[in-house]
Amino acid sequence: MNDKNNDKSLLEEFQIAGNGLLDRRLFLKRGLQLSAISTLASSTALANDETSDAISSRQPWMNQPGKPFSLYGQPSAYEDRVVRFPTQNELVPGNGVSWTPLHLMEGTITPNGLHYERHHNGVPQIDPKQHKLLMHGLVKRDLFFSIDDLLRYPMQSKICFIECGGNSNAGWNKQPSRSEAGYFNGMASNSEWTGVPLSVLLDETGIKKQAKWIIAEGADAFAMQMSIPIEKAMDDAFLALYQNGERIRPENGYPLRLIVPGYEGVLNVKWLRRLKLSNRPIMARNETSKYTELLPSGKARQFTFFIEAKSLITSPSAHMLLSKPGYYQITGLAWSGRGKITKVEVSADAGASWAEAELQGPVLDRAFTRFRLPWHWNGNVAVLKSRATDETGYVQPERSELIKQRGRKGFFHYNAITNWQVDKDGFVSHVYDKQDNETPNTDISIDSGWD
Ligand SMILES: Nc1nc2c(c(=O)[nH]1)N[C@H]1C(S)=C(S)[C@@H](COP(=O)(O)O)O[C@H]1N2
Ligand SMILES: [Mo]
Numbered sequence: 474m475n476d477k478n479n480d481k482s483l484l485e486e487f488q489i490a491g492n493g494l495l496d497r498r499l500f501l502k503r504g505l506q507l508s509a510i511s512t513l514a515s516s517t518a519l520a521n522d523e524t525s526d527a528i529s530s531r532q533p534w535m536n537q538p539g540k541p542f543s544l545y546g547q548p549s550a551y552e553d554r555v556v557r558f559p560t561q562n563e564l565v566p567g568n569g570v571s572w573t574p575l576h577l578m579e580g581t582i583t584p585n586g587l588h589y590e591r592h593h594n595g596v597p598q599i600d601p602k603q604h605k606l607l608m609h610g611l612v613k614r615d616l617f618f619s620i621d622d623l624l625r626y627p628m629q630s631k632i633c634f635i636e637c638g639g640n641s642n643a644g645w646n647k648q649p650s651r652s653e654a655g656y657f658n659g660m661a662s663n664s665e666w667t668g669v670p671l672s673v674l675l676d677e678t679g680i681k682k683q684a685k686w687i688i689a690e691g692a693d694a695f696a697m698q699m700s701i702p703i704e705k706a707m708d709d710a711f712l713a714l715y716q717n718g719e720r721i722r723p724e725n726g727y728p729l730r731l732i733v734p735g736y737e738g739v740l741n742v743k744w745l746r747r748l749k750l751s752n753r754p755i756m757a758r759n760e761t762s763k764y765t766e767l768l769p770s771g772k773a774r775q776f777t778f779f780i781e782a783k784s785l786i787t788s789p790s791a792h793m794l795l796s797k798p799g800y801y802q803i804t805g806l807a808w809s810g811r812g813k814i815t816k817v818e819v820s821a822d823a824g825a826s827w828a829e830a831e832l833q834g835p836v837l838d839r840a841f842t843r844f845r846l847p848w849h850w851n852g853n854v855a856v857l858k859s860r861a862t863d864e865t866g867y868v869q870p871e872r873s874e875l876i877k878q879r880g881r882k883g884f885f886h887y888n889a890i891t892n893w894q895v896d897k898d899g900f901v902s903h904v905y906d907k908q909d910n911e912t913p914n915t916d917i918s919i920d921s922g923w924d
Contacts, residue, residue: 484849490828492821493849494803497831500847557587558656567595567694570637572659575806576790581833581841582632583662585717590724591637591660594695597744601728604692606712610749613679620714620728626669629711631734633839634808636661636780638737638764644872644887649903654790657903658891661808663841666732668713671706671748684750689731692746699740700754701733705778709734712745735810735839736778737886739764766883780810782869783888784817784844784861795899798852803830804845809863813837816862817844823856823892823906824871830859855895856904873909 487495519527548555555577561569573589583589590596601620609615640660643650650657671687680703687706691697701710713721713732721727726743733740739759754760754776765775784807789795803821807814813836818827830844844859861869870878872889879886894904 487847488849490820490822491826492853492855493851494819494821494826494828495847495849497829497846555587557589558659565594568593570660572656573662574653574655575659575661575785576654576787576793578787579804579843581663581806581843582717583664585664585719585722585725588662588664588716588722588725589637589660591639591738592693592695592724593697594693596723597693598723599692599728599744604728604746606729606745607747608674608678608750609747610688610751611681611684612675612750613681616674616678618674623669623712623714623729626673628667628669628714630665630667630715631709631711631732632663632665632837633732633734634661634663634780634841635732635738635741636783636808636810638739638777638780638885640738641783641887641891642884644889644891645881645884649905650791651903653792654785654787654891654893657791658785660738661841663808664716665718666711666713667715667718668711668729668732671710671712671731672708674712674748675707678750680750683752686751686754688747688749688751688755689740689742689745690747690749691726691742692744697739697742697759698755698757699742700751700757700760700776701731701736701740702778703750705733705736735780735812737764737780737810740778764885766879766885768883769880777886778810780808781886781888782809782811782814782861782863782867783807784814784859784869785891786819786857786859786893789857789895789901790893791901791903793901795850795895795901797899798850801848801850802845803848803857803859804843805859807832807842807844807859807861808840809861809865809867810839811867812839812864814842814861815864817842818860818862819844819846819848820858820860821848821855824858824890827860850895852897854897857893857895858890860890872905876909 487499489496555574557571559571571590573583573587604620606618637660641658643657685703686700687703689699689701710733713730716725721730729745731742731745765773767773784805786803786805788804803819807817817830819830820827830846833843836842870889875889892904893901895901
């Protein structure tokens with residue numbers, strides 16, 4: 474059935490922004506009637522006798538018992554493309570990133586095996602029986618905690634994202650990225666973390682008046698150190714032992730990691746072995762030469778801490794192919810280190826007009842929020858954008874605005890709107906706004922860098 478008139482009236486009734494963006498309430502209003510719309514239906518119509526054939530036919534896997542039980546489940550062998558994308562620094566062993574394939578995923582939770590990884594010197598193989606956390610410095614008494622000790626403390630769970638401050642930094646390049654959405658923006662993942670509030674342990678050590686910072690140190694060969702303001706430590710920081718219900722994976726900090734909700738990735742110190750209370754920050758590599766940026770004023774910004782609101786359309790996105798004009802669902806993720814996402818707007822005409830997307834509930838504080846919006850693609854070139862607003866009222870900037878604020882010398886904290894262009898042939902690629910097109914540099918551009 475191909476009822477073009479029905480299509481046309483649907484568009485007239487529900488289009489709320491340019492180039493075929495439809496009202497997010499379309500499904501609520503029309504419900505199942507939508508199956509009548511030919512361009513929506515990607516299903517196959519059956520002739521009368523085909524139905525009874527379909528009922529009686531048996532695929533091979535219905536003719537014998539399936540495989541037995543397993544100790545630890547694995548994804549279907551047919552999903553073997555849904556894997557992380559590793560990019561490794563060849564000069565430093567174990568220094569690199571593996572990206573979460575956000576464009577191949579749905580919902581909001583990142584399965585543990587797909588959480589992005591950012592290591593400076595590989596994944597230590599820690600025996601939890603030998604691992605201890607030391608708390609010292611400007612405390613009233615130094616304390617040692619074994620993992621078994623910590624497992625007996627009161628715990629809390631929080632679903633929150635972690636995003637590397639270097640995520641999406643290919644957006645600073647003069648040429649658009651050539652990578653899929655995940656290999657450009659997938660240094661961000663979202664898990665339910667469970668562990669002991671840091672404030673509970675600080676109550677136990679006691680805090681001396683002069684203590685203003687906590688220096689966290691990891692037990693990897695890099696012995697990464699980072700400084701966290703004491704207010705954050707007392708507010709909502711916690712020491713995670715579990716990730717999505719199971720003990721943290723070695724790659725993500727087993728057996729103990731610091732979680733500082735909403736703060737950029739590097740502050741979430743993995744393989745945590747030491748917390749030192751101090752009257753000043755430690756001025757480590759990752760808070761001086763890295764994760765800082767030179768601003769147009771000539772001053773460098775340091776201790777950015779918060780991840781500002783950001784969103785990304787995960788489908789349709791780069792390298793995907795829309796097979797024919799008609800109905801599609803635009804979907805993606807939005808997040809903010811400052812609280813809840815309150816609104817995501819989508820444009821299909823390069824920002825000339827915007828429509829509000831449906832937010833999948835529950836919308837959580839400092840967590841990935843899934844958005845969706847129905848779209849009718851008419852077969853012409855379309856530039857898709859998404860723009861997030863958080864509960865502070867902050868609105869995700871266009872790339873040109875971000876460059877105005879930050880200049881061209883920065884490499885971190887890129888949270889501008891991403892454009893995906895759908896060509897006439899349905900192929901999707903990353904583009905910049907026309908006014909943003911700079912003279913392409915002749916340098917070798919880093920397609921998906923980290924620090
Ligand atoms: N000890 C230690 N902690 C670390 C790192 C590290 O290399 N060593 N990398 C940091 C960086 S830069 C980021 S972005 C996050 C990455 O966390 P993930 O690998 O669990 O995604 O961990 C942070 N914590
Ligand atoms: Mo990072």
